[in-house]
Amino acid sequence: MTIEIRDISKSYGQNQILRNIDLKINSGELVALLGPSGSGKTTLLRVIAGIEQADAGSGPVLFDNVDVSDVDLGKRRIGFVFQHYALFKHLNVFENVAFGLRAKPRRERPNEAHIREKVQSLLDLIQLGNMAQRFPSQLSGGQRQRVALARALAVEPRVLLLDEPFGALDATVRRELRRWLRRLHDTIHVTTIFVTHDQEEALEVSDRVAVMNGGRIEQYGPPQEVYEKPASAFVFKFLGNYNLFQGRGQGAGGEALVRPHDIVIHRDADAAGEGAQPGVVAHIGFGGPVVKVELETSDKSRVDVEVTAPTFRDLDLKRGERVFFALRTQQEYAHDFVI
Amino acid sequence: MTFETEFAREPVAPAPRARSIFRRRTTRVIPGLPLTLGYTLFYLSALVLLPLAALALKAAQMSPAEFIRVISDPVVTASLRLTFFASTTAALINAVFGLIVAWVLVRYDFPFRRLFDAIIDFPFALPTAVAGLTFASLFLKDGWLGGLGPRVVAGVNALAGWLGAGPLLNPTALDWLTFPYTGQTAGIVIVLVFVGLPFVVRTVQPVLLEWDPEYETAARSLGASPLTVFRRVIFPEILPAWVSGVALSFARAVGEYGSVIFIAANIPGKSQIAPLQIVTRLDDFQYAQAAAIGVVLLAISLLVLLVINGLESFSRRHERAAV
Numbered sequence: 001m002t003i004e005i006r007d008i009s010k011s012y013g014q015n016q017i018l019r020n021i022d023l024k025i026n027s028g029e030l031v032a033l034l035g036p037s038g039s040g041k042t043t044l045l046r047v048i049a050g051i052e053q054a055d056a057g058s059g060p061v062l063f064d065n066v067d068v069s070d071v072d073l074g075k076r077r078i079g080f081v082f083q084h085y086a087l088f089k090h091l092n093v094f095e096n097v098a099f100g101l102r103a104k105p106r107r108e109r110p111n112e113a114h115i116r117e118k119v120q121s122l123l124d125l126i127q128l129g130n131m132a133q134r135f136p137s138q139l140s141g142g143q144r145q146r147v148a149l150a151r152a153l154a155v156e157p158r159v160l161l162l163d164e165p166f167g168a169l170d171a172t173v174r175r176e177l178r179r180w181l182r183r184l185h186d187t188i189h190v191t192t193i194f195v196t197h198d199q200e201e202a203l204e205v206s207d208r209v210a211v212m213n214g215g216r217i218e219q220y221g222p223p224q225e226v227y228e229k230p231a232s233a234f235v236f237k238f239l240g241n242y243n244l245f246q247g248r249g250q251g252a253g254g255e256a257l258v259r260p261h262d263i264v265i266h267r268d269a270d271a272a273g274e275g276a277q278p279g280v281v282a283h284i285g286f287g288g289p290v291v292k293v294e295l296e297t298s299d300k301s302r303v304d305v306e307v308t309a310p311t312f313r314d315l316d317l318k319r320g321e322r323v324f325f326a327l328r329t330q331q332e333y334a335h336d337f338v339i
Numbered sequence: 340m341t342f343e344t345e346f347a348r349e350p351v352a353p354a355p356r357a358r359s360i361f362r363r364r365t366t367r368v369i370p371g372l373p374l375t376l377g378y379t380l381f382y383l384s385a386l387v388l389l390p391l392a393a394l395a396l397k398a399a400q401m402s403p404a405e406f407i408r409v410i411s412d413p414v415v416t417a418s419l420r421l422t423f424f425a426s427t428t429a430a431l432i433n434a435v436f437g438l439i440v441a442w443v444l445v446r447y448d449f450p451f452r453r454l455f456d457a458i459i460d461f462p463f464a465l466p467t468a469v470a471g472l473t474f475a476s477l478f479l480k481d482g483w484l485g486g487l488g489p490r491v492v493a494g495v496n497a498l499a500g501w502l503g504a505g506p507l508l509n510p511t512a513l514d515w516l517t518f519p520y521t522g523q524t525a526g527i528v529i530v531l532v533f534v535g536l537p538f539v540v541r542t543v544q545p546v547l548l549e550w551d552p553e554y555e556t557a558a559r560s561l562g563a564s565p566l567t568v569f570r571r572v573i574f575p576e577i578l579p580a581w582v583s584g585v586a587l588s589f590a591r592a593v594g595e596y597g598s599v600i601f602i603a604a605n606i607p608g609k610s611q612i613a614p615l616q617i618v619t620r621l622d623d624f625q626y627a628q629a630a631a632i633g634v635v636l637l638a639i640s641l642l643v644l645l646v647i648n649g650l651e652s653f654s655r656r657h658e659r660a661a662v
Binding site: 049051073074075077078079080082084086088089090099100102103104105127138139140141142143151152154155170173176180 | 551553554561572575
């Protein structure tokens with residue numbers, strides 16, 4: 001199912017959270033809403049779900065080109081996974097998943113055998129088939145997350161909305177679960193939107209990423225495009241580490257941004273080529289596959305460089321050594337005065 | 340549509356368990372557990388168990404036959420019946436309306452909400468005799484509400500006379516307005532409702548306050564109707580607090596004396612509550628008899644409270660087992 005929202009704004013009192021948002025999501029896509037806290041991503045998700053109402057004067061929320069702005073949350077046929085899962089504590093895993101089926105009006109309610117079958121197949125899908133009788137308090141965070149997902153899927157939603165789905169989990173479980181989510185999505189093909197503040201998560205999992213800032217969408221595109229051609233300095237900075245060179249290059253008054261891995265270190269000036277600058281190795285941070293080298297330039301500013309472990313071995317850098325560094329690529333942006 | 344992923348083992352938080360006094364390796368919040376435990380047991384014994392034992396001992400001074408004779412006295416059984424009937428009715432009324440009051444106070448914002456919230460505690464603070472007197476002066480035959488019919492008739496007729504017409508209304512025309520239960524069981528139930536209301540409100544309120552509305556949103560997003568949300572999501576959560584509030588309200592009503600004697604007609608065998616029977620016996624220096632009635636009162640109360648708690652834990656288990 002396609003989702004389209006047009007000119008959505010939302011304020012709480014004086015505080016404007018969303019500013020004239022337009023967004024279009026294709027059927028079966030997996031889209032990430034990425035942004036720092038307070039950027040409005042969760043509010044946008046809740047407006048799409050129907051939990052929050054957009055301000056008067058906003059445009060419509062369209063599901064398959066049908067305006068659902070006035071359709072009640074319960075009737076929108078969405079599956080919402082809450083950040084803290086909101087599993088019903090007094091119900092076991094089976095009953096949590098069955099909740100939506102049992103809550104249907106009598107005419108539409110499937111019979112008991114059907115409910116059992118459906119819930120069991122969902123539990124198998126989330127690989128918790130043997131935990132049907134457990135209560136939420138007896139599950140780990142990742143398991144709760146999957147139960148919440150199964151509960152949302154039980155009512156066969158037209159769209160799946162996930163609010164910081166992995167926010168409350170440890171790093172390892174997060175990584176594992178997001179790959180699992182991607183594969184799940186490839187299996188069931190439900191149009192899915194998830195909110196995250198973790199760029200790595202958004203870039204790795206989604207088909208398209210909408211980077212949000214200050215209630216606006218700064219850039220919307222496939223992960224590679226967003227990462228390689230950031231539309232604004234904000235997007236560049238938000239998506240990873242960077243070095244900032246004030247007013248360098250041709251764009252006077254602007255800023256040039258360079259990723260640490262887009263800087264090359266050479267031992268001699270000739271190999272470094274034209275435009276290479278000298279620097280002194282100030283610190284070496286060994287981080288496994290990537291080594292973080294901090295260089296101090298002649299004007300005492302610091303430059304972060306990331307080199308792969310084999311390159312680092314070849315260079316055989318030591319602290320205090322003089323080297324030369326060159327920029328592979330750089331992005332220039334005019335100063336934005338938006339706070 | 341199957342695919343398998345190997346999930347890492349994550350630690351699952353163990354359910355909190357009551358600490359055995361024999362295992363002492365866990366960290367202590369209150370230092371010196373044996374001391375606090377000892378104090379608690381001493382305190383409970385001195386203030387609760389000892390008097391109860393004394394009561395039973397006093398009743399035991401009678402021979403079993405005499406004990407049976409005292410408690411099977413029609414006046415006594417009638418008073419016990421009245422006490423438990425009125426208390427149960429009051430507790431059930433409070434169960435419904437206390438829950439509604441707590442809900443409204445937590446969920447809605449309206450002018451003077453905090454004032455109303457404070458007023459809930461009045462029955463706690465007010466000497467119950469004062470409450471009884473107030474209710475009596477309102478509801479008894481010559482009270483404001485108790486005598487409403489004749490008062491209105493008199494008023495209307497006086498107005499008609501002043502306007503030059505004859506008496507408009509027959510003196511008994513508005514008798515249906517008169518509060519019809521003066522001095523009867525209903526009067527007792529009303530004061531007991533008053534006395535017991537805060538127990539239900541004050542036990543349910545904190546649970547509702549702590550309740551995260553996200554659960555409701557979750558249930559609604561799954562298509563549940565408001566009624567289903569309440570029945571299957573909210574109610575199970577407040578059930579334990581609600582049940583204990585109702586039980587407290589019931590227990591309070593059973594022991595209530597001060598307010599009831601002012602509104603009841605106190606006719607032995609008809610409208611006399613059990614605590615009044617006890618006081619009557621004490622006035623006659625029949626201490627053992629008074630103790631015997633007290634023991635029966637306690638035993639029935641205990642039984643009722645046990646049944647209420649049993650029902651609550653049964654319903655929890657039932658809800659959990661419902662697959």
